[in-house]
Amino acid sequence: MTTIALLGAGGKMGVRLSLNLAQTEFNVRHVEVSEAGRTRLKEAVGADCVEMDAALSGADVVVMAVPDTLIGKVASGIIDKLDRGTMVVILDAAAPYAGHLPEREDITYFVSHPCHPMIYHNEATEAARLDRFGGVAHPQGVVNALMQGPEAHYELGDRIAKAIYAPVRQTYRVTVEQMAYLEPGLSETVCASLLMVMKQAMDEVVKTGVSEECAKDFLLGHMNILGAVIFGVQEGQFSDACNKAIEFGIPALMRDDWKSVFERDEIMASIKRIT
DSSP states (O other): OOEEEEETTTSHHHHHHHHHHTTSSOEEEEEOOSHHHHHHHHHHHOOOBOOHHHHHTTOSEEEEOSOHHHHHHHHHHHGGGSOTTOEEEESOSHHHHTTOSOOOTTSEEEEEEEOOOOSSOOOOSHHHHHOOSSSSSSOEEEEEEEEESOTTHHHHHHHHHHHHTOSEEEEEEOOHHHHHIIIIIIIIIIIIHHHHHHHHHHHHHHHTTOOHHHHHHHHHHHHHHHHHHHTTSSOOOOOHHHHHHHHHHHHHHSOTTGGGGGSHHHHHHHHHHHO
16 A cells, blocks of 8 residues: 655645545545644544654655645755655646755656646536536646656556546646646746736726626626637637737737747746745
């Protein structure tokens, strides 16, 4: 039986992972430093915590469900306590890509991050439709990277990813650098920023006297059909007027050099800002 030491088990993400791991064959040792987190874990999962050294002793895998800003500090504090061949699973590429993981050649670093449920889907149950974050009822994609360690360890990391983010529709193997282009590059720098701009644009329309309910209904409805066509989910063609609005709208809204956010130096700068 594979033994997992779950660090940060009483945090928001830690509880999510604990609930899913409780449904698996993995032997899980929960670690949580805060009393509030321990209480939260006990109430939500029914699990008790153990001290760090006891959790790490003989553990096959260490899953770090801790904030990005603490990963380097926590990893440095446990690195000398890990057995040779231990796998350390990090849930985001930021800290690994920024070089915050301590060097040790005889352990494995595995990075895994969820895609979250897609906007366009055909889920039949209400639970799946309402699971927008993932890890509850809506199957989602997951991206994995074997940062260092033997190739044979990828299969174990993939199994753990499928367990902690369950239900999982599909996993994708990428490099740590490619994962950094996905996040923060694609998902946060671009997608989250543009969504904030759309919300601000809606607020500007509301200032003209259109009700917020009307503006939101109109915007989200158009996001649905426009997005379906743009991303190839549904066949369709935009009107000449819409195409002309896009032709003039993109240069009015976007700087000519906006794609520079995907240059390696800018990705690294973005990661350093958040770690």
